[in-house]
Structures are given as structure tokens and as C-alpha cells.
Amino acid sequence: MIPLKTILSQSASQRDPPMKARKHQPEHRFATRAIHVGQAPDPATGAVVPPIHQASTFAQTTVGKYDGWLYSRVGNPTRAALETCLASLEGGAAAFAFSSGMAAINAVITLLSAGDHVLCQDNLYGGTVRLFNQIVKRFGIEFSYVKPTPESLQDALRPNTRLVYLETPTNPLLGIVDLQACCAWAQSQQIPVAVDNTFLTPYFQRPIESGVDFVIHSTTKYLNGHSDGIGGAVICKNAADAERLKFIQKAAGAVLAPFECWLVLRGIKSLAVRMRQHDANAMAVAKWLAAQKSVRTVNYPGLPQHPQHALARRQQSGFGGMLSFDVGTRARAQRVVDRVKLFAFAESLGGVESLLAHPATMSHAGITAEERAAMGIGEGLLRVSAGIEDADDLIADLDNALKSNRR
Ligand SMILES: Cc1ncc(COP(=O)(O)O)c(C=O)c1O
Known part of the structure; x- marks a missing residue:
């Protein structure tokens, strides 16, 4: 029998035989690799989620010898x-x-x-x-x-x-x-x-x-x-x-x-499923916006009328969750921002929740109005980060917000 003292002095990985690391061949497709590469079950416990190694430093074996990890700035x-x-x-x-x-x-x-x-x-x-x-x-x-x-x-x-x-x-x-x-x-x-x-x-x-x-x-x-x-x-x-x-x-x-x-x-x-939904929602919102009289332009590479639609089709395997649209003036843009209920008016993008932004006063506030105009960024431009909510709810929210500009 192994004395208890010996068992307690061993690390978990010494006590239990390490789990056989599963191999993920390069032929595995994107969604599989997103879940498994670098994330084999933890050899010490079998946990299927990689542990958070919240440690700044790692004990070394002896002078000049260590077991892979030294200090978390160098590697963790x-x-x-x-x-x-x-x-x-x-x-x-x-x-x-x-x-x-x-x-x-x-x-x-x-x-x-x-x-x-x-x-x-x-x-x-x-x-x-x-x-x-x-x-x-x-x-x-x-x-x-x-x-x-x-x-x-x-x-x-x-x-x-x-x-x-x-x-x-x-x-x-x-x-x-x-x-x-x-x-x-x-x-x-x-x-x-x-x-x-x-x-x-x-x-x-x-x-x-x-x-x-x-x-x-x-x-x-x-x-x-x-x-x-x-x-x-x-x-x-x-x-x-x-x-x-x-x-x-x-x-x-x-x-x-x-x-x-x-x-x-x-x-x-969940990147693969999220991106598909971001893409589907952005497409639905872009198509709907393009049919609205109060919207002057819609910028979304997935729309056939986008000047680089063919290039986007060739270079990308999807069009993504980002789009922008122009309602003409700052006052009209502000009315939309003030009336949306589901969209948050915020910087950033790419989250599961839909966001609306006003580039002229947010991301591009640091350049002059003339520079913005030369780039095609008007005061009426709004940017959408389409989340993964139900697309019909997003469209209903925009429909309600745009009503104020239809009068
Ligand atoms: C395209 C792009 N690159 C880089 C950054 C900077 O990233 P972070 O805010 O994580 O520093 C941003 C932030 O909005 C971005 O939109």
C-alpha cells in the first residue's frame, strides 16, 4: 500500500494516470477545431474545459530545469x-x-x-x-x-x-x-x-x-x-x-x-454558430433598411448593390454582422438613436447584443467634418453591429425608431 503521506505529496497528475490527449487532425473543420484545438481534457482532472491557471509563477524542478512553465508573462x-x-x-x-x-x-x-x-x-x-x-x-x-x-x-x-x-x-x-x-x-x-x-x-x-x-x-x-x-x-x-x-x-x-x-x-x-447568426441578422436588417424610403444608403457587402459585392463573395465566406446606413441628417440620426429600445447606443461591436453607433460623433469624432465628408461619413450615418437576437425583433425596433423620420 502506498503511504497516505506519499499520496498527498504527489501532484494530481502523478496520482491519476494522465488522460490520453485526443488528437485533432488538421482535416477537422473549423467548428470542431474551435472547440477542441488546444483544449484537450485537463490531464490532471479530466475537466473538459481548460482550467484558468491563475498563477504568476510556477515551481521549477531544480537549478536550470523546469517543467514547461516559468512565469506567466513568458507563458501561461x-x-x-x-x-x-x-x-x-x-x-x-x-x-x-x-x-x-x-x-x-x-x-x-x-x-x-x-x-x-x-x-x-x-x-x-x-x-x-x-x-x-x-x-x-x-x-x-x-x-x-x-x-x-x-x-x-x-x-x-x-x-x-x-x-x-x-x-x-x-x-x-x-x-x-x-x-x-x-x-x-x-x-x-x-x-x-x-x-x-x-x-x-x-x-x-x-x-x-x-x-x-x-x-x-x-x-x-x-x-x-x-x-x-x-x-x-x-x-x-x-x-x-x-x-x-x-x-x-x-x-x-x-x-x-x-x-x-x-x-x-x-x-x-460558439464562434461558428454565432457568426452565421450575425451574418443572417445583418443581411435581414440590411435588406429591410434598403427598402425604406427614409433611408438614403445602406452599406452591407452582402447586398448585390454594394460596389464590391463580387469581391466580398470571392474573398470571404460570409458577409459578417456589420453594416451602416444613412438617414440624411444628424437630427434624423439622433431621432433613431433616441427611439430604439432593443439596440443599445454604444461603442464596440461583435457581441451577441445588437448595437447602434454614430460614427461622426463616436469612432470618427477625432477627424474634421471635412475629412469625414471626404470619406463619405456624414452626420446622418449610423452603424449597426447586428447581434444574434431574433431578426424580426431587430427590424421591428428599427421600424418603430424610423417612423419619426417618415412624417
Ligand atoms: C477593427 C478594430 N481593430 C482594433 C480595435 C482595438 O481593439 P481594442 O479596443 O480591443 O483595443 C478596434 C476597436 O474598436 C477595432 O474596431
């Missing part, structure tokens, strides 16, 4: 589970989880050095432009903002261009960037490409398959999907870049905390 088992899953879903060599989408973007930018130049598309998320122009620029990195086409990128190319930075679909007008065309041009110049894939997630768009080197996410949005955590991630195509990002993550330290990683992992398990 819950974070590793999320990163393994994300790398699989995007089809990358490795993934890195950060404390916010902005921290993820900052990590990619710190791969560069003073004197380097970045070619950015002209309509990026406002927070990205703020980071680039108001902080990173001070460290000697230059940014140009141009139309995301091979011709415009070529015209703005400099001898010191070291990165192309893209985002598709764009916010809030839902323009589509031709990733294959931009990547083909960038590859001909041997310049890596980064793309923010927050709006579509790997369920609808896998940029690495189009030639992108770095995929960025604000996991705050669809990957978490429940509006209860801030986070970010970078997934890279090459092992060499993975080493460099791993070093930046460890050295700069903006890591995602274990509980936040667990929340994102839980969100990702």
Missing part, C-alpha cells in the same frame, strides 16, 4: 490553450494573445525600427491611426495613408517601406480591400503585410490564405463575442516571425490575463 497554460486554438483557426504558425486589440497592433509595429516606413490604407480604425500618428511616429517610424490598391501602394512606395498595414472590411462604410491583389504586389516588393481581421474573424475570412503575414484581432469583438472582456491577438504565418513576436510579447509584457484568455476560449467555442 490557459493563454497557451487560446493561442494554440487561434493559430489553428487562422491557419498560422503561431498566435500571441495581448491585453487589448491596440496592444496586439502595437506588438506588430514594434517589429519595426526607427527609420522604417509603413504603407497604411487610408481608412483604418481611428485608434490605430492615433497610435501610429501620435505615439509610434515619435520613435522615428513613418506612415503613409493611401488607397489600398496595388497602384496606390506602388506610387507611395519608399526605399525604407517595411510593412503594409490593411483592414477589411472597413469601418464604418464596409469597403472591401482586395487582399490577394495587395499581397501579390507586396510579395513582389518583399514587404510583409498585416491585416486587421476583427470584423470578419477567421470564420469568414482567413487572410493568411491570401498571402498576409500578420493577422490582428481585437478579441474584444466577435472572438470573445459577449462584450465582457478586452483583448487582442496576433497570428503570424512564419515561424521566424513567431520567434520575434514571442520575444516582444515577453519583453514588453502586454499579455492577456488567464481569466480573460478563458473567456475568449469560451467565446470561440
Whole structure:
């Protein structure tokens, strides 16, 4: 008989034979990988959900020897589970989880050095432009903002261009960037490409398959999907870049905390079903809005009248849950905002609940009215993040709110 003292001094994994890790072959499809990759039953207990390893440090075996984990900024088992899953879903060599989408973007930018130049598309998320122009620029990195086409990128190319930075679909007008065309041009110049894939997630768009080197996410949005955590991630195509990002993550330290990683992992398990519903609801709302006389324009890549509908069909496997529509004036937009009952008027997107936003006074308040007008962002523009409620209820809510503009 084994003495009780010996049993108690053993770790759980020594007491119980480790469960055989289930293998998930690459041929498993997206929804299966979202639930299983990096998330085999816990060897210590058999728990089917990865534990939250809420520990800052890990006991080492002896001098110079440790069992995989050292210190949670360097690596944490819950974070590793999320990163393994994300790398699989995007089809990358490795993934890195950060404390916010902005921290993820900052990590990619710190791969560069003073004197380097970045070619950015002209309509990026406002927070990205703020980071680039108001902080990173001070460290000697230059940014140009141009139309995301091979011709415009070529015209703005400099001898010191070291990165192309893209985002598709764009916010809030839902323009589509031709990733294959931009990547083909960038590859001909041997310049890596980064793309923010927050709006579509790997369920609808896998940029690495189009030639992108770095995929960025604000996991705050669809990957978490429940509006209860801030986070970010970078997934890279090459092992060499993975080493460099791993070093930046460890050295700069903006890591995602274990509980936040667990929340994102839980969100990702239902990503496939959620994205299908976001997409169906956005399509239903967009079609309904397009038929309303009081609505001037509807921007949704799923509508055949969207100028890049064909490109969206080719590049994406769905159109996503984001759309925008223009009711003409600020007063009319305000009436809609004030009358909706189901939609919350709020920043952010990608949660199960539907949100309404006013880009001119929210995401794009930091630029001038003239700049907004040049971009096509008027005072009457409203952005919708379609949740996964019943689409008929969403339409009824908008119908009621738009009534005030029909009089
Ligand atoms: C497309 C996009 N990228 C990045 C970010 C920044 O993410 P976070 O708020 O998680 O830092 C946002 C936030 O709204 C976003 O919409």
C-alpha cells in the first residue's frame, strides 16, 4: 500500500494516470477545431474545459530545469490553450494573445525600427491611426495613408517601406480591400503585410490564405463575442516571425490575463454558430433598411448593390454582422438613436447584443467634418453591429425608431 503521506505529496497528475490527449487532425473543420484545438481534457482532472491557471509563477524542478512553465508573462497554460486554438483557426504558425486589440497592433509595429516606413490604407480604425500618428511616429517610424490598391501602394512606395498595414472590411462604410491583389504586389516588393481581421474573424475570412503575414484581432469583438472582456491577438504565418513576436510579447509584457484568455476560449467555442447568426441578422436588417424610403444608403457587402459585392463573395465566406446606413441628417440620426429600445447606443461591436453607433460623433469624432465628408461619413450615418437576437425583433425596433423620420 502506498503511504497516505506519499499520496498527498504527489501532484494530481502523478496520482491519476494522465488522460490520453485526443488528437485533432488538421482535416477537422473549423467548428470542431474551435472547440477542441488546444483544449484537450485537463490531464490532471479530466475537466473538459481548460482550467484558468491563475498563477504568476510556477515551481521549477531544480537549478536550470523546469517543467514547461516559468512565469506567466513568458507563458501561461490557459493563454497557451487560446493561442494554440487561434493559430489553428487562422491557419498560422503561431498566435500571441495581448491585453487589448491596440496592444496586439502595437506588438506588430514594434517589429519595426526607427527609420522604417509603413504603407497604411487610408481608412483604418481611428485608434490605430492615433497610435501610429501620435505615439509610434515619435520613435522615428513613418506612415503613409493611401488607397489600398496595388497602384496606390506602388506610387507611395519608399526605399525604407517595411510593412503594409490593411483592414477589411472597413469601418464604418464596409469597403472591401482586395487582399490577394495587395499581397501579390507586396510579395513582389518583399514587404510583409498585416491585416486587421476583427470584423470578419477567421470564420469568414482567413487572410493568411491570401498571402498576409500578420493577422490582428481585437478579441474584444466577435472572438470573445459577449462584450465582457478586452483583448487582442496576433497570428503570424512564419515561424521566424513567431520567434520575434514571442520575444516582444515577453519583453514588453502586454499579455492577456488567464481569466480573460478563458473567456475568449469560451467565446470561440460558439464562434461558428454565432457568426452565421450575425451574418443572417445583418443581411435581414440590411435588406429591410434598403427598402425604406427614409433611408438614403445602406452599406452591407452582402447586398448585390454594394460596389464590391463580387469581391466580398470571392474573398470571404460570409458577409459578417456589420453594416451602416444613412438617414440624411444628424437630427434624423439622433431621432433613431433616441427611439430604439432593443439596440443599445454604444461603442464596440461583435457581441451577441445588437448595437447602434454614430460614427461622426463616436469612432470618427477625432477627424474634421471635412475629412469625414471626404470619406463619405456624414452626420446622418449610423452603424449597426447586428447581434444574434431574433431578426424580426431587430427590424421591428428599427421600424418603430424610423417612423419619426417618415412624417
Ligand atoms: C477593427 C478594430 N481593430 C482594433 C480595435 C482595438 O481593439 P481594442 O479596443 O480591443 O483595443 C478596434 C476597436 O474598436 C477595432 O474596431
